[in-house]
Amino acid sequence: MEQVKKRKKSMSLQRQKRLYGILFILPAFIFVFAFMFYPIMYSAFMSLQDYNYVTDASPSFVGFENYKNAFQDPTFRVSMKNTLIYSSIYFISVMVISLFLALTLFNVKKFNAFFRTSIFIPIVVPLSLASIVFTWILQENIGLLNYFLGDILGLEQLTRGWLTEGKTAMGSIIGVGLWATIGFVTILFLGGLQSISPDILEAAEVDGATGWKKIFYVILPNLREAYILTGIWAIIQALKVFVEPMVMTHGGPGTSTLVMYQEIYFTAFTRFEMGYASAMAYILGIITLVFSLINFHINRSREDI
Incomplete structure (x- = not known):
């Protein structure tokens, strides 16, 4: 019992x-x-419905028609192309520059805390506020950049409408995106560098691996987990770009800086086509997932070699 x-x-x-x-x-x-x-x-x-929440009483099922229309829509195709251009340049730039800065901070001990804080500061600035400030800096007539180039350095031939010319508008947006996020990726890489066992680094130096040899043959191969983390974050950050082009150019001039997130926003909240906008959002989500899986697979494959 x-x-x-x-x-x-x-x-x-x-x-x-x-x-x-x-x-x-x-x-x-x-x-x-x-x-x-x-x-x-x-x-x-x-995404499988045809629904305009201003004019339609209820959604009507159309299957995959919204997805088909999206790929046939010239404006959406332009936004997809612009997003992929932005993402490619941003991803390569942020990974290379952040890794270089992290390696520099890892090896330079003097004033290390000051440099880390300086690099990380842009992260705490709201991206919308930073975009407004850079919009003023890049103005053609009253902008600080053109004033510095023309009036101070005497290089009038280099002054231009940075946000009103198609050739420079996308580059300006990419520059703002890099300024705002490089510090965060640098800290992630720095964390990966600090997780490498000092014994491995000491053993490499004993074996004669110093300088560039130490970086290429010892340090970089031991950052695979950091590549996966930073790579996925950078891909998501790049593909969901919205604030910079929305605040600085509103997708212009023309459609030269129109990105997918903007087109989804305009479709949903200015044209009120919620079904079509949902299909676009799922296309963007699938693209993000595919590139994230590719990044994960590449870095995992390197680890198995």
Whole structure:
């Protein structure tokens, strides 16, 4: 009888623990379901509907027609091309520059804390505010950059409308994006460098691997996990670019800086076509997932070699 009572008591305690565990995770589960899982599923449903929430009483099912129309839409194709151009240049630039800065900070000990803080400061500046400031800096007539080039350095031939010319508008936006995020990626790489065992570095130096040899044959191969983390973050950051072109150029001049996120926004909230906008959003999400998986697979394959 005593053993039976002990079993019942033990089972009762286990049930209480399970109940408490469920109660503790329930708020997080409700939050994730309400603000992540449900919107994702509902937008998937909406992407198969034709629905303008201003003129239509209810959605009408059209299947994959919205996806087909998106790929046939010249404006959406331009926004996709601009997004891929931005993403390619941004990804390569942010990875190379951030890795160089991280290696520099890792090896330079003097004033290290000051340089780390200086590089990281742009992260704490709201991107919308930074875009407004850079819009003023890059103005053609009253901009600080043209004033510096023309009036101070006497290089009038280099002054231009940085945000009103198609050739320079995209480059200006990329520059602002890099300024705002390089510090964060540098810190991630620096964390990866600091996780390398000092024993490995000392052994490499004993074997004669110093300078560039140490970097290429010892340090860089040991940063594979950092490549995966920073690569996926940079891909997502690049493909979801929105604030810089929205604030600085509004997609112009013409459609030279129109990106996918902007086109989705305009379709949903200026033309009110929620079904079509949902299909565009899923196309962007699939592209992001594909590039993230490619980055993960490449770095994992290198680790297995």
